Amino acid sequence: MAVTNSKQILTFEQLSNEITAIANCKVLFDFPNEPNHVTERQYGFLQIDRPTVRYTAFTTPHALTLYSALFKPECALQTRLHSPEITLMITTMESQSVCFNGSWINTDQVAIVSSRSEVPFALFIPQNTTVILSEIAEPSRKLKSFSDSLVPVAVSKRNLDKFKAVGKFVFEQPTEKQGHGGTKAVLDLITVLLDELPPLRPQSLHGPSRRPRKHLMTKIVKMMEQKTTRAMSLKQIANELDISTKSINLFFKEYLFIAPKRFYLLVNLFKFRNILIQGKCSSVLEATVLSGVDGWSRYSERYQKLFGEKPYDTFMKSK
Structure with a gap:
């Protein structure tokens, strides 16, 4: 622009x-x-x-x-x-x-x-x-x-x-x-x-909790974005980072104002929409595979609630 x-x-x-x-x-x-x-x-x-x-x-x-x-x-x-x-x-x-x-x-x-x-x-x-x-x-x-x-x-x-x-x-x-x-x-x-x-x-620059939290948030978000083939496990992320699931929930509430599971859902929905908009997939089904969407019927309903249109409508607009 x-x-x-x-x-x-x-x-x-x-x-x-x-x-x-x-x-x-x-x-x-x-x-x-x-x-x-x-x-x-x-x-x-x-x-x-x-x-x-x-x-x-x-x-x-x-x-x-x-x-x-x-x-x-x-x-x-x-x-x-x-x-x-x-x-x-x-x-x-x-x-x-x-x-x-x-x-x-x-x-x-x-x-x-x-x-x-x-x-x-x-x-x-x-x-x-x-x-x-x-x-x-x-x-x-x-x-x-x-x-x-x-x-x-x-x-x-x-x-x-x-x-x-x-x-x-x-x-x-x-x-x-x-x-x-x-x-x-x-x-x-x-x-x-x-x-x-x-x-x-x-x-x-070196508060007792600020810098560690910020770096942890980055790691948590990256781990969520990389989990494209199966559902995210908050407990698994907590174990890998040696922190509690309660700490993860507090981090997201403080920094992003979104619960971690809801954040993970939104990341996948926006990723799915971007793939549909780009028009590089041959079908909505292919877009679900590329974005790692799990449970298609549930995502379709949530997609329409969030974006006000069905995934197929978004797909056809890119053609």
Whole structure:
């Protein structure tokens, strides 16, 4: 999708592709409680490219979960920003908040992830939230250290409020002239925000439980994604990692707001849908084999409940 100063309305698949390219992550949502399914959802999206920063804002009408084994953006992005190293700064507009690696971002905090660190992260976004993603070509040891801590970073609330106000202006009135001027202000504020980062205390990187939990979450997710030929056993994963099933449940509740068994189900349903959308299979049955779907009749019902259409309907759209 070409970068533009105009606000766009995207489908879920389009939004998912954009976010995946930015954050090298996977995007999930749970079963909807309202009648509007993913095929009927609309997502506001604005993206503006500048020499050293790409500024993205998007709004989701329902809760989203983003999870990444590591932050390492696509090479095309690094070339576009003329830097082999990218720092992703995450915040929201107004007083909205998101949960970054199990910690809710306060009104005076931002989340920072650096491609130099290649660290895993998880982001839970509540419904009706506008998220701001600022990709910064800034090879900084300081930013890498904050990224390693994997916790929200406190900055000046006054400057952060200004940043959100300008972002809201650009997002809601994205004409060419206003968008350009607003973006300049955003870029100036990004520089201010990064310059005012406080000294990082060594103990903030090595808490008694934070770093082990984050690495365990990554291992658990990878093990779930690799189990494509048989049903997942939470007890087996716990035994292999020498932890309890209770700990796994607590990790998922804290980081992803999804129970581990439900997360495993969603991963398989989204994997199944992606295979159908790509149109590389000759039948729905072949797609079930490629995605490792077990218990076809049960998955078909859940698929329709989640996506608002039958698997065969998705398959025919790809033809």
